[in-house]
Amino acid sequence: MKDFVDSTAxxxxxxxxxxxxxxxxxxxxxxxxxxxDKKYGNGPEQIARxxxxxxxxxxxxxxxIDPNERVVAGLMEFVSKGVRTSxxxxxxxxxxxxxxxxxxxx
Numbered sequence: 001m002k003d004f005v006d007s008t009a010x011x012x013x014x015x016x017x018x019x020x021x022x023x024x025x026x027x028x029x030x031x032x033x034x035x036x037d038k039k040y041g042n043g044p045e046q047i048a049r050x051x052x053x054x055x056x057x058x059x060x061x062x063x064x065i066d067p068n069e070r071v072v073a074g075l076m077e078f079v080s081k082g083v084r085t086s087x088x089x090x091x092x093x094x095x096x097x098x099x100x101x102x103x104x105x106x
Contacts, residue, residue, distance in 0.1 A: 022063035027085040029056070034079055044076035051075055 029050055037043020050056040057067040065071055078088075 018062065019064045022059055023065075025059050026063050026065065029059075030075065030078060030085050033075075034082055034084055037079055037082060043079040043082075047075045047079045048072050 030047060033043040033047035033050070035043075036046045051060060051067060051072045060067040060071065083091075
């Protein structure tokens with residue numbers, strides 16, 4: 001029975017790693033679309049085309065994201081803001097920590 005639990009935990013960990021890998025691909029696609037938007041002005045259309053494509057839907061699904069039109073609209077909005085993913089993620093994390101510190105102080 002112990003082997004069953006260990007293999008289940010291992011499989012769950014492998015699944016989490018795979019989702020993180022595909023999430024990184026989504027972030028790279030967003031950064032590429034942001035670069036296209038700055039260079040050619042067509043970033044939101046590019047990310048929408050990718051997200052609606054067979055490969056895009058597959059990558060989004062593997063990242064744990066439901067590839068529906070609401071998600072496509074969100075990706076397009078993110079790209080139109082022009083903030084690279086690394087900056088957006090670090091800012092979001094910084095704001096979360098700041099909010100947590102304020103909550104502790106109160």
